[in-house]
Amino acid sequence: MSEINAMLHRFWEIECSGIENFPVRKDEDRIVLNRAQESIKFIDGRYRITTPWKDTASVLPNNYSMTLNRLKTLEKCLQRNSEMAKAYQDSISKHLKKGYIKQVECSENVRATWYLPHFAVVKQDRSTTKTHIVFDTSARYHDVVLDDVAFHGPKLRTT
Structure with missing residues (x-):
């Protein structure tokens, strides 16, 4: 069983490569990531986040x-x-x-x-x-x- 755990752990290390320590280069990116972190919910077996609207979204015709x-x-x-x-x-x-x-x-x-x-x-x-x-x-x-x-x-x- 530990071999399977090790393989799964390695899989997730590869899968998450570049994401965990992702450098945020723009203020806009920081806003999106903060809003995602604040709004994330696990509902019915799925993760949901709100749409990262800009303030201009209220002007949608x-x-x-x-x-x-x-x-x-x-x-x-x-x-x-x-x-x-x-x-x-x-x-x-x-x-x-x-x-x-x-x-x-x-x-x-x-x-x-x-x-x-x-x-x-x-x-x-x-x-x-x-x-x-x-x-x-x-x-x-x-x-x-x-x-x-x-x-x-x-x-x-x-x-």
């Missing part, structure tokens, strides 16, 4: 119309390709089942409303997972981009 138009365009594309539509629906179902995404009701109290558009990326050269979903955080609406109102945080991986 409601982008429902833009996101709805993009969804309609996506649906038209998926209607022309039933195989891609099935793969896309399977991806959405997996995301829901794993808790990566959830359906929200309009009545939920939120700080700001920003709908996250998504689209399909198809890679014909792959034998598995040819279709996957990309959530478009760089979508622009009224000159606002979600990527601009949330801190990115430090790069914690070197590979």
Whole structure:
């Protein structure tokens, strides 16, 4: 049993390499790490942290119309390709089942409303997972981009 423990210990040493003593180079990175440390919770077997919003997050416009138009365009594309539509629906179902995404009701109290558009990326050269979903955080609406109102945080991986 001690051999297994030693192997597991070595695995975690390698896995955490460069993270534990990660040098914080920017004030922004320090803010993100502090907010993550303050908000981290272990709920239902998963770690959760709050989104590291910048103070400008309260100015997010409601982008429902833009996101709805993009969804309609996506649906038209998926209607022309039933195989891609099935793969896309399977991806959405997996995301829901794993808790990566959830359906929200309009009545939920939120700080700001920003709908996250998504689209399909198809890679014909792959034998598995040819279709996957990309959530478009760089979508622009009224000159606002979600990527601009949330801190990115430090790069914690070197590979």
